[in-house]
Amino acid sequence: MASISVQAADFDLGKEVDLLKADTTSIGAVVTFTGTVRDVGGTLSSMTLEHYPGMTERELGRIASEAESRWALLGCRVIHRHGTLKPGDNIVLVITASAHRTDAFKAAEFLMDFLKSEAPFWKKERTADHDSWVEAKVADTAALRKWDQD
Amino acid sequence: MQLIYFASVREQIGLSEEDYDLPFGVSTVEALLDTLRARGPQYASALVAGTKLKVAVNQEHARLDAPVTNQDEVAIFPPVTGG
Numbered sequence: 001m002a003s004i005s006v007q008a009a010d011f012d013l014g015k016e017v018d019l020l021k022a023d024t025t026s027i028g029a030v031v032t033f034t035g036t037v038r039d040v041g042g043t044l045s046s047m048t049l050e051h052y053p054g055m056t057e058r059e060l061g062r063i064a065s066e067a068e069s070r071w072a073l074l075g076c077r078v079i080h081r082h083g084t085l086k087p088g089d090n091i092v093l094v095i096t097a098s099a100h101r102t103d104a105f106k107a108a109e110f111l112m113d114f115l116k117s118e119a120p121f122w123k124k125e126r127t128a129d130h131d132s133w134v135e136a137k138v139a140d141t142a143a144l145r146k147w148d149q150d
Numbered sequence: 151m152q153l154i155y156f157a158s159v160r161e162q163i164g165l166s167e168e169d170y171d172l173p174f175g176v177s178t179v180e181a182l183l184d185t186l187r188a189r190g191p192q193y194a195s196a197l198v199a200g201t202k203l204k205v206a207v208n209q210e211h212a213r214l215d216a217p218v219t220n221q222d223e224v225a226i227f228p229p230v231t232g233g
Contacts, residue, residue: 035233049232050157052225055209080232092233112233118211120225121232122157133158136202136229 002064002076006056008083011093020075020097027074031104033094033112039087043127049082049091052120056080063114067096070110071103078111080121113143151220153186155196156227159203162196172220179205180214182224202229 005011013032021027037047060078068076075097085091094111098104123134154167176185183203187194197203205212206225218224 051232052154052156052206052209052227055206055225058209059211116230116233118230119232120156120206120227120230122228123231124157133228134231136231 002061002068002078004057004060004064005079006051006053006060007079007081010081010090011079013093016077016079016093016095020077020095024074026099027097028099029101029104030075030095030097031101031108033092033108034090035092035112037085037087037089037091044087044125045128046084046086046126048084048124048126050122050124051080051082055120059119060115063111063118066114067107067110071096071098071107073098073103073107076107076111078115080115080119082121110147113140113147116140117144151218152223154223154225156225158228159196159226163192172218177217177219178214179207179212179216179218179224182218183214183226186226197226203227204229 013034017030017032020030060080064076064078067073073096075095077095079093081091094108096104096107117140125132125134151170151172152167153170155163155165160166172182173185176182183197187197204227207216207218208223
């Protein structure tokens with residue numbers, strides 16, 4: 001059963017991995033993905049993440065359940081932050097654990113692909129002179145297709 | 151019904167949520183969007199037909215032909231950009 005958190009607070013990757021491994025010694029592979037606030041041109045002062053409370057947790061739970069039904073996971077943890085963040089701050093953490101590496105690798109990528117296209121979050125970037133909503137990328141929608149035949 | 155708006159849609163309409171009486175005969179997401187567009191210029195510009203608007207009915211992603219009733223929570227928003 002996946003553990004999902006949507007929170008303003010930061011997370012501690014090492015602590016979350018330890019928690020996931022605490023209950024069992026049958027885990028042989030742990031994969032983690034951390035998404036962070038990127039400032040390409042050195043102009044970003046902050047990024048604000050808006051979300052849909054209730055639906056966000058529900059969507060992340062649904063995506064995690066789908067991952068658990070496709071691969072033999074022994075642990076699954078998703079943390080997504082909201083609110084105003086600075087360049088370099090953590091945004092999202094996905095941890096998957098399995099007996100062998102392939103399940104954990106595939107499940108982590110699947111979770112991030114679906115999270116990016118289906119979890120109701122919206123990013124707004126602030127620079128010195130203006131605020132703008134981040135546009136959704138066509139490549140993110142296209143990334144879902146590779147999971148059709150899997 | 152409860153209407154909820156997010157991100158650029160919220161800013162253009164000027165509201166984050168509102169109670170709305172679903173007019174008689176309006177029974178799909180698409181018909182609801184058409185009805186809302188006729189409510190004023192800010193709705194018309196926020197909900198321009200043919201743009202990539204997304205809709206959730208009772209907190210689940212819904213297509214334009216999905217049914218809606220006056221008891222539903224309907225959220226309207228641009229494509230998501232989390233992660």
